[in-house]
Structures are given as C-alpha cells and as structure tokens.
Amino acid sequence: MDDQPNALGNFLRARRDLITPEKVGIAMSGTRRVPGLRREEVAMLAGVSAQYYLRLEQGRDRRPSAQVLESIAHALLLDDEARDYLAALATDRPRRRRSQSAVKETVPSGTSKLLRTLGQPAFVEGRYMDVLAANSLAVAFSPQLTVGANRLRDLFLNPAEQAFFSDWEGATRQFIAGFRNSVGADINDPRFIELVGELSLASPRFRALWARQDVKKLQGGRMRSDHPQVGSLDLNHEKLAIPGAGNMMLVILHPDPQSQDAEKLSLLASASLESPHPEELGARSHEA
Structure with a gap:
C-alpha cells in the first residue's frame, strides 16, 4: 500500500453506508452495527469475495478491473455520474505532488x-x-x-x-x-x-x-x-x-x-x- 490517500476505499465505504438492506432486497435480521450494507453484503451483491472487497476498502488493492467496478457500482446503486467518478478513482495514473505549482x-x-x-x-x-x-x-x-x-x-x-x-x-x-x-x-x-x-x-x-x-x-x-x-x-x-x-x-x-x-x-x-x-x-x- 502506498502513501496516497485511500480515495477509492473512502468512496466505497461512504456509499455503502447510504444503502439500506431493503433497497437491495436483503431481509433485515437481528441487530445491525452499521447504518447501511455490510462489506460482505456488498461483496455478495457484486459477485466478489468478501476478502477481496475488504482489500479494496482498505486500500490494499486499488486497481480493480472494469468488470469488478461495474459489479460494485451496480451493488451500490450508483448512477452514471457516480460510476464515472468510481472509475476515475481506480484509474492507475500519476498523481500530482502537493508541492507542484498551482495552475x-x-x-x-x-x-x-x-x-x-x-x-x-x-x-x-x-x-x-x-x-x-x-x-x-x-x-x-x-x-x-x-x-x-x-x-x-x-x-x-x-x-x-x-x-x-x-x-x-x-x-x-x-x-x-x-x-x-x-x-x-x-x-x-x-x-x-x-x-x-x-x-x-x-x-x-x-x-x-x-x-x-x-x-x-x-x-x-x-x-x-x-x-x-x-x-x-x-x-x-x-x-x-x-x-x-x-x-x-x-x-x-x-x-x-x-x-x-x-x-x-x-x-x-x-x-x-x-x-x-x-x-x-x-x-x-x-x-x-
């Protein structure tokens, strides 16, 4: 994991917190400790392993495939603009340093x-x-x-x-x-x-x-x-x-x-x- 901010993981966590189980057809049972979906629920809906999705949120894997991104976007009910933003966060490109002159x-x-x-x-x-x-x-x-x-x-x-x-x-x-x-x-x-x-x-x-x-x-x-x-x-x-x-x-x-x-x-x-x-x-x- 590099020293860059974990923008992809932060985005996934925030959007996961906004989706209730009812919105995606998951029956409520027992006491829930999270306001939205659990990680394993997003992983299940996206068709990826819970361990892999955890790595994405933790920033240990920042280059998921386009297919995985589309599956996660579907699971999180993202609209077209949010999907484009998610794809941009996962794009492997050089980052500008903070010391660079302002444009x-x-x-x-x-x-x-x-x-x-x-x-x-x-x-x-x-x-x-x-x-x-x-x-x-x-x-x-x-x-x-x-x-x-x-x-x-x-x-x-x-x-x-x-x-x-x-x-x-x-x-x-x-x-x-x-x-x-x-x-x-x-x-x-x-x-x-x-x-x-x-x-x-x-x-x-x-x-x-x-x-x-x-x-x-x-x-x-x-x-x-x-x-x-x-x-x-x-x-x-x-x-x-x-x-x-x-x-x-x-x-x-x-x-x-x-x-x-x-x-x-x-x-x-x-x-x-x-x-x-x-x-x-x-x-x-x-x-x-």
Whole structure:
C-alpha cells in the first residue's frame, strides 16, 4: 500500500453506508452495527469475495478491473455520474505532488467580452467554484459574485450568502456534489487540499456532506433567492461549459419573460447602471 490517500476505499465505504438492506432486497435480521450494507453484503451483491472487497476498502488493492467496478457500482446503486467518478478513482495514473505549482485559470478574452454584452446576470465559475469574471448585473444580483470570491466558501461560511438562498440546505447538497464531480480524482491538487481542509475545520455542515461522497454534475435549473432589496427572486439558472477552458463554466441567471421576477431584475439592473462596478468586469487570472 502506498502513501496516497485511500480515495477509492473512502468512496466505497461512504456509499455503502447510504444503502439500506431493503433497497437491495436483503431481509433485515437481528441487530445491525452499521447504518447501511455490510462489506460482505456488498461483496455478495457484486459477485466478489468478501476478502477481496475488504482489500479494496482498505486500500490494499486499488486497481480493480472494469468488470469488478461495474459489479460494485451496480451493488451500490450508483448512477452514471457516480460510476464515472468510481472509475476515475481506480484509474492507475500519476498523481500530482502537493508541492507542484498551482495552475492558473484564465478566462478566454472572448468570454470576457461576452459577459459585458449579456443583458442578464452572468459570471464565470472556475473548477473550484472561484468567481473568475462577472458582469455588473451579477454583482447587483449578489455582492458575493465578485471576482476573487469563492462560491463554496461563501455558501458555508458567509451568513449573508446563507440567508440569500431560500433553500440553503438543498443548495449545499448540490454545491458539494458538483464540486466533487468537477475535481474528480485529482485530490492531490494544492487548491483542493487547501479549500477542503479550511471548510472541513470551519463548517460542520460541510464535513457531514463531504463525508457522503455524493457526486453530481451541476446543471441548469431554478434558483430561488431572498434578495435584500427586491425580496423573493425565482430565476432560471444555466451552466454552460466554455470550450477549451478546462472546467470553467459560464453561469447565466434569467427570469421568465413578463414575470414579477423580470420586473425585479430590471430594478436591480437600473440600480447597477447608476452605480457601476467596473472592477468586477472582465477576467482575471486566479490561482486554482
């Protein structure tokens, strides 16, 4: 066993704890000491020996075959995104050392120009949920959408941002699952280690959700917020991948046409024109 963190074993244990015997057709009998499935039950469902599955969880075998991974994924009721994440954890590839220089995320100039032309709140989010660029409407919508801010840190540690989300608990679940999906198996990245360490120490909510090992690609949907100036706002939330820019996403918020939300957003737009925030426009390099 090498000196790398046992990411594969941690993932298997966390997902096993979330599956009750009833979900997989195992009859309950006697007192159970684990919240979910036992190791031997997962092994039985996956068609592998209990000793081999134990080695996987303990990190003594980190290169299972694709067939074994698929069987375990089926036993643990993993969806497609979680299966892809499991496969990435088991891929034999060189790991980056912690001392390696951080990679800079730089927003493409075309995307920076596009932000200025959009008539809706829009910003660029990096791999670690750093705000890399934002237009003035985004800043008017939320002061936390400023260049250099980190959305994950604000969501868990900033009371103003917590109050901003109507469903804060739901938002935290989505953010954590999306963050893990974005980072993937690159858990030795210095930025990842720093951010997860900081939030794990400072936020019990983060610790609890991070331990679940949920994985989900953040996609578009609805975002309901309690804005301090205009009250409740229900907006459409689009996340668009920027071609050739790694894991950067262009995030656009927009209301339904001719709705009260559209009127409220127009009020915020008018206020932003009266008090522009030029320092928030454009792209900056951010160490990630």
